[in-house]
Amino acid sequence: DAKTTQPPSMDCAEGRAANLPCNHSTISGNEYVYWYRQIHSQGPQYIIHGLKNNETNEMASLIITEDRKSSTLILPHATLRDTAVYYCIVRVATNAGNMLTFGGGTRLMVKP
Protein backbone atom coordinates (compact mmCIF):
# COMPACT_ATOMS: atom_id res chain seq x y z
CA ASP A 1 0.00 0.00 0.00
CA ALA A 2 1.23 3.48 -0.79
CA LYS A 3 1.96 5.51 2.36
CA THR A 4 2.71 9.16 2.86
CA THR A 5 5.17 10.99 5.09
CA GLN A 6 4.69 14.59 6.19
CA PRO A 7 6.45 16.85 8.72
CA PRO A 8 4.37 17.02 11.90
CA SER A 9 4.26 20.81 12.06
CA MET A 10 5.17 24.00 10.18
CA ASP A 11 4.88 27.72 10.75
CA CYS A 12 4.16 30.35 8.12
CA ALA A 13 3.89 34.15 8.27
CA GLU A 14 0.56 35.64 7.28
CA GLY A 15 0.58 36.75 3.64
CA ARG A 16 3.49 34.54 2.70
CA ALA A 17 3.34 31.33 0.71
CA ALA A 18 3.00 28.11 2.69
CA ASN A 19 4.76 25.13 1.10
CA LEU A 20 3.75 21.79 2.60
CA PRO A 21 5.81 18.78 1.50
CA CYS A 22 4.72 15.15 1.26
CA ASN A 23 6.67 12.01 0.42
CA HIS A 24 4.89 9.06 -1.23
CA SER A 25 7.77 7.00 -2.59
CA THR A 26 5.73 3.78 -3.00
CA ILE A 27 2.95 5.35 -5.05
CA SER A 28 1.69 3.32 -7.99
CA GLY A 29 1.45 4.70 -11.49
CA ASN A 30 -2.32 5.13 -11.45
CA GLU A 31 -2.80 6.39 -7.88
CA TYR A 32 -3.84 9.97 -7.28
CA VAL A 33 -2.45 12.26 -4.59
CA TYR A 34 -5.09 14.08 -2.54
CA TRP A 35 -4.81 16.93 -0.06
CA TYR A 36 -7.33 17.67 2.65
CA ARG A 37 -7.27 19.99 5.63
CA GLN A 38 -8.98 19.82 8.99
CA ILE A 39 -9.76 22.70 11.25
CA HIS A 40 -10.11 21.69 14.89
CA SER A 41 -13.10 19.44 15.64
CA GLN A 42 -14.52 19.68 12.13
CA GLY A 43 -14.64 17.24 9.24
CA PRO A 44 -11.73 17.41 6.78
CA GLN A 45 -12.17 19.62 3.74
CA TYR A 46 -11.01 18.67 0.26
CA ILE A 47 -8.35 20.97 -1.20
CA ILE A 48 -6.93 19.52 -4.40
CA HIS A 49 -5.78 16.32 -6.07
CA GLY A 50 -3.54 15.30 -8.97
CA LEU A 51 -1.98 12.39 -10.82
CA LYS A 52 1.21 13.57 -12.49
CA ASN A 53 0.67 17.11 -13.75
CA ASN A 54 0.72 20.18 -11.57
CA GLU A 55 -2.73 21.37 -10.56
CA THR A 56 -4.14 24.70 -9.41
CA ASN A 57 -7.53 25.74 -8.11
CA GLU A 58 -8.94 28.62 -6.12
CA MET A 59 -7.55 27.24 -2.87
CA ALA A 60 -4.07 26.01 -3.68
CA SER A 61 -1.54 24.62 -6.12
CA LEU A 62 -0.19 21.08 -6.19
CA ILE A 63 3.27 20.37 -7.51
CA ILE A 64 4.09 16.69 -8.15
CA THR A 65 7.67 15.66 -8.94
CA GLU A 66 8.37 13.96 -12.22
CA ASP A 67 9.03 10.60 -10.53
CA ARG A 68 5.82 11.11 -8.51
CA LYS A 69 7.57 10.17 -5.27
CA SER A 70 6.80 13.48 -3.61
CA SER A 71 4.54 16.48 -3.88
CA THR A 72 4.13 19.97 -2.42
CA LEU A 73 0.95 21.79 -1.58
CA ILE A 74 1.28 25.54 -1.99
CA LEU A 75 -1.02 28.08 -0.34
CA PRO A 76 0.10 31.21 -2.19
CA HIS A 77 -0.93 33.83 0.37
CA ALA A 78 -1.56 32.19 3.72
CA THR A 79 -4.11 33.75 6.06
CA LEU A 80 -4.86 33.09 9.71
CA ARG A 81 -7.86 31.03 8.58
CA ASP A 82 -5.48 28.59 6.88
CA THR A 83 -4.27 27.38 10.28
CA ALA A 84 -5.22 23.71 10.24
CA VAL A 85 -3.90 20.16 9.92
CA TYR A 86 -3.12 19.30 6.30
CA TYR A 87 -3.29 15.70 5.14
CA CYS A 88 -1.60 14.26 2.08
CA ILE A 89 -3.23 10.99 1.00
CA VAL A 90 -2.75 8.42 -1.72
CA ARG A 91 -5.80 6.42 -2.63
CA VAL A 92 -5.30 2.67 -2.25
CA ALA A 93 -7.16 0.33 -4.57
CA THR A 94 -8.34 -3.00 -3.13
CA ASN A 95 -10.41 -5.84 -4.56
CA ALA A 96 -13.43 -4.50 -2.68
CA GLY A 97 -13.00 -0.89 -3.73
CA ASN A 98 -10.86 2.09 -2.83
CA MET A 99 -9.65 3.00 0.62
CA LEU A 100 -8.39 6.42 1.43
CA THR A 101 -5.93 6.23 4.33
CA PHE A 102 -4.97 9.31 6.30
CA GLY A 103 -1.64 9.72 8.08
CA GLY A 104 -0.80 12.13 10.86
CA GLY A 105 -0.73 15.22 8.67
CA THR A 106 1.11 18.53 9.05
CA ARG A 107 -0.13 21.05 11.58
CA LEU A 108 0.26 24.43 9.86
CA MET A 109 0.31 27.47 12.10
CA VAL A 110 -0.09 30.79 10.29
CA LYS A 111 1.21 33.63 12.42
CA PRO A 112 0.47 37.37 12.16
Place this chain on the structure above:
Amino acid sequence: DGGITQSPKYLFRKEGQNVTLSCEQNLNHDAMYWYRQDPGQGLRLIYYSQIVNDFQKGDIAEGYSVSREKKESFPLTVTSAQKNPTAFYLCASSAARGRREKLFFGSGTQLSVL
Protein backbone atom coordinates in the same frame (compact mmCIF):
# COMPACT_ATOMS: atom_id res chain seq x y z
CA ASP B 1 -28.28 22.07 0.90
CA GLY B 2 -26.65 18.81 -0.16
CA GLY B 3 -24.31 17.24 2.31
CA ILE B 4 -23.59 14.71 5.01
CA THR B 5 -25.34 14.84 8.35
CA GLN B 6 -23.97 13.14 11.42
CA SER B 7 -25.90 12.86 14.64
CA PRO B 8 -25.68 13.34 17.49
CA LYS B 9 -22.86 15.87 17.82
CA TYR B 10 -21.98 14.53 21.27
CA LEU B 11 -22.74 11.05 22.62
CA PHE B 12 -22.04 9.38 25.93
CA ARG B 13 -21.77 5.65 26.44
CA LYS B 14 -22.01 3.67 29.63
CA GLU B 15 -19.82 0.64 30.26
CA GLY B 16 -21.10 -2.43 28.41
CA GLN B 17 -23.51 -0.43 26.26
CA ASN B 18 -23.83 -0.45 22.49
CA VAL B 19 -24.36 2.92 20.85
CA THR B 20 -25.18 3.81 17.24
CA LEU B 21 -23.91 6.85 15.37
CA SER B 22 -26.01 8.10 12.51
CA CYS B 23 -24.72 9.18 9.09
CA GLU B 24 -27.02 10.35 6.31
CA GLN B 25 -26.10 11.83 2.93
CA ASN B 26 -28.27 13.41 0.22
CA LEU B 27 -25.48 13.65 -2.36
CA ASN B 28 -26.53 10.43 -4.13
CA HIS B 29 -23.07 9.03 -3.46
CA ASP B 30 -22.41 5.32 -3.81
CA ALA B 31 -19.50 5.02 -1.37
CA MET B 32 -19.54 5.80 2.34
CA TYR B 33 -16.83 5.59 5.00
CA TRP B 34 -16.35 5.74 8.79
CA TYR B 35 -13.16 7.09 10.35
CA ARG B 36 -12.02 7.34 13.94
CA GLN B 37 -9.82 10.19 15.16
CA ASP B 38 -8.06 10.28 18.53
CA PRO B 39 -6.77 13.57 20.00
CA GLY B 40 -3.82 14.93 18.05
CA GLN B 41 -3.88 11.98 15.65
CA GLY B 42 -4.84 11.41 12.03
CA LEU B 43 -7.92 9.57 10.80
CA ARG B 44 -8.11 5.79 10.84
CA LEU B 45 -10.52 3.87 8.64
CA ILE B 46 -13.06 1.68 10.46
CA TYR B 47 -15.40 0.47 7.71
CA TYR B 48 -16.30 1.43 4.18
CA SER B 49 -19.09 0.60 1.79
CA GLN B 50 -18.96 0.94 -1.99
CA ILE B 51 -22.57 -0.04 -2.69
CA VAL B 52 -25.78 -0.81 -0.86
CA ASN B 53 -25.81 -4.09 1.10
CA ASP B 54 -22.04 -4.41 0.92
CA PHE B 55 -19.30 -3.17 3.25
CA GLN B 56 -15.67 -3.92 4.02
CA LYS B 57 -13.50 -3.72 7.11
CA GLY B 58 -10.94 -0.98 7.31
CA ASP B 59 -7.84 -0.88 9.47
CA ILE B 60 -9.54 -0.87 12.91
CA ALA B 61 -12.91 -2.66 12.52
CA GLU B 62 -12.77 -4.68 15.76
CA GLY B 63 -15.50 -3.66 18.19
CA TYR B 64 -17.54 -1.88 15.52
CA SER B 65 -20.35 -2.92 13.19
CA VAL B 66 -22.11 -1.22 10.27
CA SER B 67 -25.03 -1.73 7.91
CA ARG B 68 -25.85 -0.30 4.50
CA GLU B 69 -29.49 -1.03 3.83
CA LYS B 70 -30.09 2.27 2.05
CA LYS B 71 -27.85 4.26 -0.25
CA GLU B 72 -28.16 7.40 1.84
CA SER B 73 -27.53 5.85 5.26
CA PHE B 74 -24.48 4.18 6.84
CA PRO B 75 -24.92 3.86 10.62
CA LEU B 76 -22.01 2.81 12.84
CA THR B 77 -22.55 0.80 16.03
CA VAL B 78 -19.88 0.96 18.69
CA THR B 79 -20.26 -2.29 20.58
CA SER B 80 -19.29 -3.17 24.14
CA ALA B 81 -16.36 -5.11 22.65
CA GLN B 82 -14.71 -1.79 21.79
CA LYS B 83 -12.78 -1.19 25.01
CA ASN B 84 -11.57 2.30 24.20
CA PRO B 85 -14.39 3.97 22.30
CA THR B 86 -13.72 7.58 23.32
CA ALA B 87 -12.86 9.38 20.07
CA PHE B 88 -14.11 11.73 17.37
CA TYR B 89 -15.96 9.79 14.65
CA LEU B 90 -16.20 11.06 11.09
CA CYS B 91 -18.42 9.83 8.30
CA ALA B 92 -17.61 10.52 4.65
CA SER B 93 -18.99 9.75 1.20
CA SER B 94 -17.78 9.82 -2.37
CA ALA B 95 -19.43 9.59 -5.76
CA ALA B 96 -17.94 6.57 -7.47
CA ARG B 97 -15.47 3.76 -7.24
CA GLY B 98 -12.76 5.27 -9.38
CA ARG B 99 -9.52 6.76 -8.14
CA ARG B 100 -10.49 10.34 -8.83
CA GLU B 101 -13.50 10.99 -6.65
CA LYS B 102 -13.07 13.17 -3.59
CA LEU B 103 -14.47 12.61 -0.12
CA PHE B 104 -17.09 14.78 1.51
CA PHE B 105 -17.10 14.68 5.31
CA GLY B 106 -19.72 15.21 7.97
CA SER B 107 -19.11 17.41 11.01
CA GLY B 108 -18.36 14.47 13.29
CA THR B 109 -19.63 12.87 16.49
CA GLN B 110 -17.65 13.05 19.72
CA LEU B 111 -18.18 9.85 21.70
CA SER B 112 -17.22 9.69 25.37
CA VAL B 113 -17.46 6.93 27.95
CA LEU B 114 -19.13 7.72 31.27
